[in-house]
Amino acid sequence: MIKKMGFSSYFLIVWDFINYAKSKDIPVGPGRGSAAGSLAAYGLDITDIDPIKYSLLFERFLNPERVSMPDIDVDFCMDRRGEVIEYVTNKYGKDHVAQIITFGTMQARAAIRDVGRAMNIPYAEVDKVAKLVPFLPKITLSSALAKEPKLKEIYDTNPEVRELIDIAQRLEGISRHASTHAAGIVISPEPLTDFLPLYKAPNDEAIVTQFDMDAIKNLGLLKFDFLGLKTLTIIDKAEKIINAALKEKDGDSFNAFSARNIPLDDKDTFALLCAGKTAGVFQLESSGMKDLLTRLRPEVFEDLIALVALYRPGPLGSGMVDEYIDGKNAEHSAGSEPTGSLAKLGLPQLNEILKETHGIILYQEQVMEIAHKMANFSLAQADILRKAMGGKNPEEMEKMKNIFIQGLKENKVHEKKAATLYNLILQFAQYGFNKSHSAAYAYIAYQTAYLKAHYPVEFMAASLSADMDNTPKVVIFINECKDMGIEILPPDINDSAREFRVKGNSIRFGLEAVKGVGGSAIDAILETRAESSFSSFSDFCVRADSRRVNKKVIESLIKAGAMDSMGKRAQLMEGLPDVMEAAVRYQKEINMGQESMFGDIHVVPAERLPIVDEWPESKLLSMEKEALGFYITGHPLNKYKDKLGELGVVPSTELQDLQEKQDVNLCGVVTGIKKIQTKKTGDLMAYITLEDMYSAIEVIVFPDIYRDAQEIIAQDTPIIIAGYLDKTDKGIKVIAKQIVTIENSAQIKKQTTARKSRNENNGDPGRQRAKGTPGQSGAMN
Numbered sequence: 001m002i003k004k005m006g007f008s009s010y011f012l013i014v015w016d017f018i019n020y021a022k023s024k025d026i027p028v029g030p031g032r033g034s035a036a037g038s039l040a041a042y043g044l045d046i047t048d049i050d051p052i053k054y055s056l057l058f059e060r061f062l063n064p065e066r067v068s069m070p071d072i073d074v075d076f077c078m079d080r081r082g083e084v085i086e087y088v089t090n091k092y093g094k095d096h097v098a099q100i101i102t103f104g105t106m107q108a109r110a111a112i113r114d115v116g117r118a119m120n121i122p123y124a125e126v127d128k129v130a131k132l133v134p135f136l137p138k139i140t141l142s143s144a145l146a147k148e149p150k151l152k153e154i155y156d157t158n159p160e161v162r163e164l165i166d167i168a169q170r171l172e173g174i175s176r177h178a179s180t181h182a183a184g185i186v187i188s189p190e191p192l193t194d195f196l197p198l199y200k201a202p203n204d205e206a207i208v209t210q211f212d213m214d215a216i217k218n219l220g221l222l223k224f225d226f227l228g229l230k231t232l233t234i235i236d237k238a239e240k241i242i243n244a245a246l247k248e249k250d251g252d253s254f255n256a257f258s259a260r261n262i263p264l265d266d267k268d269t270f271a272l273l274c275a276g277k278t279a280g281v282f283q284l285e286s287s288g289m290k291d292l293l294t295r296l297r298p299e300v301f302e303d304l305i306a307l308v309a310l311y312r313p314g315p316l317g318s319g320m321v322d323e324y325i326d327g328k329n330a331e332h333s334a335g336s337e338p339t340g341s342l343a344k345l346g347l348p349q350l351n352e353i354l355k356e357t358h359g360i361i362l363y364q365e366q367v368m369e370i371a372h373k374m375a376n377f378s379l380a381q382a383d384i385l386r387k388a389m390g391g392k393n394p395e396e397m398e399k400m401k402n403i404f405i406q407g408l409k410e411n412k413v414h415e416k417k418a419a420t421l422y423n424l425i426l427q428f429a430q431y432g433f434n435k436s437h438s439a440a441y442a443y444i445a446y447q448t449a450y451l452k453a454h455y456p457v458e459f460m461a462a463s464l465s466a467d468m469d470n471t472p473k474v475v476i477f478i479n480e481c482k483d484m485g486i487e488i489l490p491p492d493i494n495d496s497a498r499e500f501r502v503k504g505n506s507i508r509f510g511l512e513a514v515k516g517v518g519g520s521a522i523d524a525i526l527e528t529r530a531e532s533s534f535s536s537f538s539d540f541c542v543r544a545d546s547r548r549v550n551k552k553v554i555e556s557l558i559k560a561g562a563m564d565s566m567g568k569r570a571q572l573m574e575g576l577p578d579v580m581e582a583a584v585r586y587q588k589e590i591n592m593g594q595e596s597m598f599g600d601i602h603v604v605p606a607e608r609l610p611i612v613d614e615w616p617e618s619k620l621l622s623m624e625k626e627a628l629g630f631y632i633t634g635h636p637l638n639k640y641k642d643k644l645g646e647l648g649v650v651p652s653t654e655l656q657d658l659q660e661k662q663d664v665n666l667c668g669v670v671t672g673i674k675k676i677q678t679k680k681t682g683d684l685m686a687y688i689t690l691e692d693m694y695s696a697i698e699v700i701v702f703p704d705i706y707r708d709a710q711e712i713i714a715q716d717t718p719i720i721i722a723g724y725l726d727k728t729d730k731g732i733k734v735i736a737k738q739i740v741t742i743e744n745s746a747q748i749k750k751q752t753t754a755r756k757s758r759n760e761n762n763g764d765p766g767r768q769r770a771k772g773t774p775g776q777s778g779a780m781n
Contacts, residue, residue, distance in 0.1 A: 002040055005062060007070050010222060013187065014072050015044045016091075021076060021084050027232040029075030030260075031440035034061040037365075046072065048260065049439050054305070055356075056436045057365045057379060065380035069217055073183070073225035077236055078466075081228040085185060088224075095191040098198060098207045100184035100216060100223070103175040108133045108141045109728070110176070111168035119164060122679070129154065129161055135660060135727050141169045180208050183225040186216050195219055230466055231282045231444055235259050237462035238451050241502055245458075259447040264301045268453040269446065273298050279480040280463045281452060282445045283308055287657050288316075296325055302356055304442040305435065309362050314431035320360055327358025342424055345417060349374055361428035363435035370425065375407030389429040457486055461507045465499035468513050471629040472695035476653060478632065479693060481507065490632050491562040493540060494533045498522055509560075515627055516556035524548040537566040537575070537609065541583035551580055559627035568614045569623065575609040625671075635693055636669050636718050640742050647720065647745060653694045655732050658725055666699070666721045666734060667742065668692035670713055678703060688713060690721060690734075699723065701736045709739035720745050 002008055021028050022045075030036075031047035037056035041047045049056070062070055076084055089097045106114065109130045116126030132151040133144040145152050145165075154161050180201050186209060188195055196219065197210040209216065216223050239257060246254040272278070274297045276290035284293065289311050298304050310321050343351055343359045353369050354361065361367060367389065368382035377385060381403075388400045401422055408418035451459040460481050467473040478488050489495075491509040499510040511522045524545040534540040540563075541554070557563055558572045566572065615623070621631050637644070649667045650658070658664065672689035683703035690699050699721055701709065712719060722738040 001058075001064055002062070005064060007062070010070055010072075011040065011044065011046075013222065014041075014046055014074070014224065017084055017088050018046055018074060020087050021080075024080075024083065026080045026083060027077035027236040029227075029229055029232055029440070030443045032073040032075055032227070032437060033071065033440075034434055034436045035070070035072040036436035036440045037061045041072065046074075047440070049436070049443060051436070054302070054435070054439050055365065055369075056439060057368055057383075059379040059383045060365055060368065060386075060434065060436060063380050063383045065378070065384065069220075069223070071223075071225075073227060075227045075229035075232060077232045078228035078230045079233050081226055085226055088185065088187065092187050093191075094207070095193070096188050098186055098192055098209050100181040100186055100213055101178055101199075101208050101210060102181040102184075103212060104177045104179065106171050106174050106176045108139055108144055108168070108172060111141070111172045112164060115164055115168045115171065119160075119167075121160065121164065124679075126164070129164065131726075131728060141165060141172055180204070180206060181213065183227040184213055185224045185226055187222045187224065195221060229444075231448060234280075234459075234462045234466045235444075235447055235451065237465055237499075238455060238459050241458040241461060242455055245502070259451065262447065262450050264446060266450055266453070269450045270298055272453045273304075273449055277452075278449065279476060280448065280460065282448045283311075283441055284445050284449070287654055292321065296328070301442065301446060304446055305439045306357060306362055308438040308442045308445065309433035309435070312431070312433065315362075318431055320362070320428075320431060323360050324358055324362070327360065331358060342421075342428075345421060345424075347374070347413065347417075347421070350421070361425060361432060363438070364429070364432040365435045367425055367429050367432060370421075371404060371407075374411060374413070375404045376410060377404075377407060386429070386432075389426055390432075456484055457502050457505055457507060460484070460486060461500045461502050464507065464513075465510060468499070468510065472653070474513070475630045475694050478630070488632060490564070491557070491560050491628075492565060493525070493557060493562045494529065494565065496562065498526065509628075509632070511562070513628060514556050514560045514562065515629060517553050520548045521550075521553045534566075537563060537572055538579050538583065540566070541576075541579050542586050546580070546584060546587060551576065554580070556627045559623040561624060561633060567609055568612075569620065570612050570615045571609050574612050579609070637667065637693055640667070640718065643742065643745065649692075649720070651694050652690075652692050652697045655697065655725060655734075660725055660727045662725050664723060664725060664734060666690055666692065666697065666723070667718065668697075668721075669718050671696065673713060683707075684710070686710075686713065690719075698731075698733045699736050700726070700733055701739065705736050705739060709736075712739065712741050718742050 002011060018028055031041070031049050035041050036047045036049045037051045038047070038058050038061050039051050042049065042051055051058070085099075112130045112133070113126055116123070116129070129151070132148055132154070133139060133141070134147050139147075145155060155165055156162070186192070192198060192209070196216070198207055199210055200206070201208050211219070213223060239259060242257045243254070246257065273281075273284070273293050276294045278284040278290055278293065284290070284307075289307075292307065292311055296303065296307060296310075298307060306324065309315070310324060315321055342354060342361070350370065351359070353366055353373065357363070357366065361370075364386050367386045368377075368379060371377040371382035371385050372379050385400045385404065388396045391397075404422050405415060405418040408421065409415055413421075448459070451462075460477060464474060464477050467477070481488050485505070487506040489503065489506050489508045491511060491514055495503075496508055496511045498512050500513070501508050501510065511517055511525065512519075528534075528543050528545070534543065554563075554576060555573065558569050558576070561569070563569070563572050567575075614620070617634065618636070621634055621636060624633060625631050644667050647665050647667070650664045652666070652668070655664065668690040669692075670688050671691045674687040675684055676686070677683065678685055681703070683706075685703045685706050686701045688699045688701060689696050691697075701713070706713075718741070720740050720742055721734065721736050723734040723736045726733045726735050
């Protein structure tokens with residue numbers, strides 16, 4: 001079939017660069033998209049998912065009756081994706097390979113803001129109009145006017161706003177800027193300039209097409225997606241840590257561990273998933289997904305495939321999630337027959353197709369199976385039906401409906417029941433998901449869950465290393481480690497590696513995590529330490545290459561606690577100038593061949609450092625945060641943990657799951673303040689950055705609140721803020737309604753009644769939390 005469709009070369013090119021990647025130990029994903037339904041791809045080791053075992057359909061990938069270019073997207077390790085692109089470029093020639101341009105288009109809110117700027121309308125007024133556009137993906141201004149009565153009212157009553165929106169509607173959807181596609185690569189048989197224009201991206205050496213992906217497809221050129229997936233990097237790092245330990249234990253004859261060879265029915269893995277302990281687990285990290293896991297309680301790999309497909313806005317908002325879970329629970333207690341709405345039709349063949357999803361149509365492939373097995377469609381025709389159901393062509397829909405009903409009638413299904421089935425399929429089809437893609441990503445999710453269940457320390461060390469430059473993520477992982485009983489050790493100049501490393505049941509911070517300590521400095525430190533450990537602060541300053549390990553680097557190491565074994569931080573910082581000066585003199589003497597004249601500096605006793613009091617805890621933590629981006633040896637909020645629970649404080653990481661305008665209580669340390677004067681009255685207001693134990697959130701403090709609270713808003717001061725969410729396309733902010741110190745919170749009446757989150761209102765598995773627990777929503781009155 002592939003040869004007949006003329007795609008043999010395409011498959012072999014994909015096989016070639018995947019084979020190259022694997023030969024160089026570059027991690028490759030198990031599959032992505034509908035290509036996981038191809039047995040040929042599985043046989044060529046392009047994918048790792050057996051399409052026969054999981055009932056994945058080839059025709060969902062390639063349809064012989066509607067030939068279109070194949071699309072095999074491939075995930076690579078984030079760190080080494082560039083090596084594969086370089087291989088392809090060298091193999092086929094630089095003039096035959098290029099990355100693909102992508103055009104960012106003017107979206108509804110951005111169009112309003114851009115037009116408002118051009119019309120010289122005050123930003124605050126434009127912003128109010130823009131915020132009336134519902135916060136929904138790909139929403140247009142015309143649909144926004146239909147959905148939001150307040151926007152329609154201001155459009156009808158305010159001529160300036162009407163003009164603003166009318167102009168914005170004309171600009172909506174046009175290209176706003178160009179950039180390089182994150183994954184797309186084009187390969188041509190002749191030089192690319194024979195087919196399309198090229199350009200060199202600004203501030204980049206990459207050659208990029210001037211035609212976008214759709215135009216390239218229309219030209220018949222081969223397009224490939226080389227995607228970087230950080231999770232593959234994490235799995236690879238974890239495997240390396242595990243195998244290094246196995247080799248140290250068993251010698252060269254050790255049995256290497258590979259996540260590709262793990263059993264898919266591991267009880268410990270499913271126990272971890274059912275408990276919702278999935279921080280760091282691919283696709284299953286969000287609070288909503290954790291709640292769904294605890295409700296659905298996956299028992300087999302197929303449950304995970306369903307989980308990935310279920311956790312999307314459509315199924316969450318349609319009630320499909322509840323129907324799936326109810327069906328699963330009912331079958332456990334009453335038998336093995338599906339119990340969903342489609343089961344009521346009394347069609348045994350339909351029930352058999354929907355058995356694995358407990359009576360609902362969850363996958364696009366199920367629509368195809370129903371048409372194939374019950375209405376005499378070929379699988380290729382069934383794929384055409386699937387596409388028609390997802391499209392907006394009434395004529396084709398009517399044509400396919402008649403063929404479908406006729407096919408069912410030929411199989412002795414009454415016409416009325418056949419029409420009912422078609423209409424029910426149509427309802428489900430709009431939420432149907434590609435099972436092949438869901439299976440591939442469920443496999444990666446399972447791999448990470450297995451690693452966390454069986455190699456928790458190694459997995460968390462790998463996760464921390466992969467996200468070292470993502471401070472909020474590192475904070476989440478550090479807190480997760482604490483919950484798992486894994487001790488996080490601060491950086492240590494004699495023990496830290498470049499990345500996070502495992503030490504028994506602990507994880508030692510990596511030197512790369514220290515801000516201001518670059519790769520060159522780390523190389524110098526590790527090279528010198530390989531000769532022998534640093535015996536003292538002076539020994540370090542003497543032996544480390546001062547050209548690469550300068551004063552600022554050493555200051556960062558002191559602030560981060562990496563030098564704690566050599567003295568108190570205040571003492572080391574105070575003595576640094578003198579010790580460095582002596583070290584520079586010593587190194588000069590060494591270079592001049594006069595080591596004996598100054599040999600005693602090599603081991604300066606700690607007593608010769610200045611005797612000063614250690615910094616107070618607040619300064620220690622502040623300096624630590626400056627050097628690492630977060631606190632590690634303590635936190636300013638630690639002593640208030642019990643009180644935070646009583647106040648119904650919401651962790652910053654859970655704000656994304658709450659609805660617009662929802663009241664929240666926050667508690668954190670003020671790490672940034674920006675004061676401005678309002679244009680109308682000249683009153684002071686402030687934008688403050690509030691940081692809790694997880695991440696930072698911006699809080700807007702308007703003049704009436706700022707007047708009363710300005711004295712308690714100070715850098716590094718823990719405060720409590722009662723406010724409400726302001727969610728925009730630029731992120732989440734909180735509008736403050738009240739600000740108090742933690743010490744004064746007892747004087748304020750607390751409201752700890754849980755409010756429904758956005759996800760709960762839309763059928764999300766997220767459930768209300770018990771009163772008085774951390775993470776609960778509720779504002780102080």
